[in-house]
Amino acid sequence: MQTSLPSSSPVIPQSATKEHCDHQVDCLKMIQLILDGEATEQQVAKLKIDLESCQPCIKMYHLEREVKELLAKRMEKRCCPDELVATIKSRILSFS
Amino acid sequence: MSDTPTRDDRPAGADQMLPIDGNPAEQPQADTPARGYTDEQKYRIFNKEFMPHIDSMYNFAFRLTTDEDDANDLVQDTYLKAFRFISSFEQGTNAKAWLFRILKNSFINDYRKKSKEPAKVDYQDVETTYNSEDAETEHTVDLRAESVSDLIGDEVATALNSLPVDFRTVIILCDIEGFTYEEMAKILDIPIGTVRSRLHRARNLLKEKLRDYASSMGYKEESDE
Ligand SMILES: [Zn+2]
Numbered sequence: 001m002q003t004s005l006p007s008s009s010p011v012i013p014q015s016a017t018k019e020h021c022d023h024q025v026d027c028l029k030m031i032q033l034i035l036d037g038e039a040t041e042q043q044v045a046k047l048k049i050d051l052e053s054c055q056p057c058i059k060m061y062h063l064e065r066e067v068k069e070l071l072a073k074r075m076e077k078r079c080c081p082d083e084l085v086a087t088i089k090s091r092i093l094s095f096s
Numbered sequence: 097m098s099d100t101p102t103r104d105d106r107p108a109g110a111d112q113m114l115p116i117d118g119n120p121a122e123q124p125q126a127d128t129p130a131r132g133y134t135d136e137q138k139y140r141i142f143n144k145e146f147m148p149h150i151d152s153m154y155n156f157a158f159r160l161t162t163d164e165d166d167a168n169d170l171v172q173d174t175y176l177k178a179f180r181f182i183s184s185f186e187q188g189t190n191a192k193a194w195l196f197r198i199l200k201n202s203f204i205n206d207y208r209k210k211s212k213e214p215a216k217v218d219y220q221d222v223e224t225t226y227n228s229e230d231a232e233t234e235h236t237v238d239l240r241a242e243s244v245s246d247l248i249g250d251e252v253a254t255a256l257n258s259l260p261v262d263f264r265t266v267i268i269l270c271d272i273e274g275f276t277y278e279e280m281a282k283i284l285d286i287p288i289g290t291v292r293s294r295l296h297r298a299r300n301l302l303k304e305k306l307r308d309y310a311s312s313m314g315y316k317e318e319s320d321e
Contacts, residue, residue, distance in 0.1 A: 028236050029296055036270060036295075038277050062241035067303065071256070071271040074249040080154035084168050085147075088175045092142060095179060 021056045031057070031064050131183045138182050145191040146178055152273060153195055159268050160203050162257050170207055174199040193275065197283045200265070208261070237303035243310035255305035263298035270295055 021027055030047050033039040039047075050057050133141065153174065157167035177198055178185070185194055256264055269275045269283065281288045 024236050029292075032296060032299065033292075036277070038292075056236075059240070060236060063239055063244065063303070064299075066241040066244045067299065067306065068271050070244060070247065070252050071267065072274075074247075075252055075256075075272060076249050077151070078155045078158045078167070080150045080171060081168070084154070084171060085150060088150075088172055091172070091176060092139075092179050 018054045019056070021050075021054050024056055024060070027054070027057045028060050028064070031061050035064055035068055131186065133183060133187075137187075138179070141182060141185065141187055142179055145185075145187070146175065146195060149192045149195055150175070152192065153199055156196060156268060156273065157199060157203070159256070159264065159272070160200075160261065161207060166207055170199060170203060173202050173206070177202065190279065193279045193283055196269070196273075196275075197285075200283055235300065237300055237307060239303050239307045239310065243313075244306055246313070247306060247309060251309050252306070255302060255309060258305055259298060259301050263294065263301055266291065266295045267298050267302060 027047070027050060030039065030043055034044055034047060047057075051061060150171070154167060154171050157170040157174075158164065161167050161170060174195065178195055181198075185191070256267060259267070265284070266280065269280050270277075275283065277288050277291045280291045284291070286294075
């Protein structure tokens with residue numbers, strides 16, 4: 001299964017200077033791989049370097065993590081109604 | 097009957113790796129090794145490996161159909177199919193992914209046509225549109241994490257529901273149910289690369305919806321496009 005989300009972001013120094021990122025879409029894809037627990041160690045290392053200096057990528061990282069957490073934690077989980085569980089059980093029993 | 101189905105709590109480590117054998121939503125494949133389970137074994141598998149996932153299944157069905165009655169029917173059909181084709185399930189493999197795949201196929205085959213969702217966008221159309229303007233899809237959405245963090249669950253749900261169903265599906269599977277890309281590829285019968293790119297697009301669409309919410313709530317975005 002997936003690893004849980006990193007609870008804190010990688011190194012985010014205040015001195016991040018780069019205002020523009022030339023490969024923002026690629027960075028975004030990599031950020032998503034990392035948050036999904038699907039990135040290789042190399043990809044993680046590469047992104048960490050980018051996040052040390054790149055302002056837009058730092059913002060993207062925070063946004064992606066926020067949206068993912070929103071979906072995982074804030075959405076209402078619907079539970080299966082008890083009547084449906086009962087119906088399925090009785091239908092199954094009549095099968096054999 | 098000693099082993100009647102009961103509703104168990106989800107066991108630890110319920111997510112073993114695939115493979116998912118057969119395709120119970122259609123006919124079982126000819127090369128699927130039929131497992132000669134006894135009735136007692138069938139009920140035990142159903143009870144111990146299938147029923148613990150029923151809340152996740154219901155949640156998935158409800159997110160797909162956005163309708164309680166349809167979700168009820170879809171979950172019931174899926175579990176009956178799962179029992180009928182239980183011989184194509186290998187005991188101890190990833191039951192959750194196997195069940196999700198049946199549910200997804202049932203939804204496509206039986207429910208999608210009569211689905212009550214307002215935006216009836218066929219994935220094929222969406223895919224074509226998106227591929228034809230690749231530059232447009234390869235973008236980032238300007239939205240601040242702070243404005244997202246104030247949104248409530250209902251707003252997220254509405255934003256998610258407004259996405260075309262195939263985009264909605266990958267987000268549900270990945271972010272809500274926590275499947276890996278590999279599991280998603282098997283549930284959806286698509287290559288892992290497609291899982292990745294569809295997720296990327298789905299998230300861009302979702303962020304655009306969330307941005308609309310955030311701005312309608314009066315949060316100031318830095319960019320003004
Ligand atoms: Zn960057």
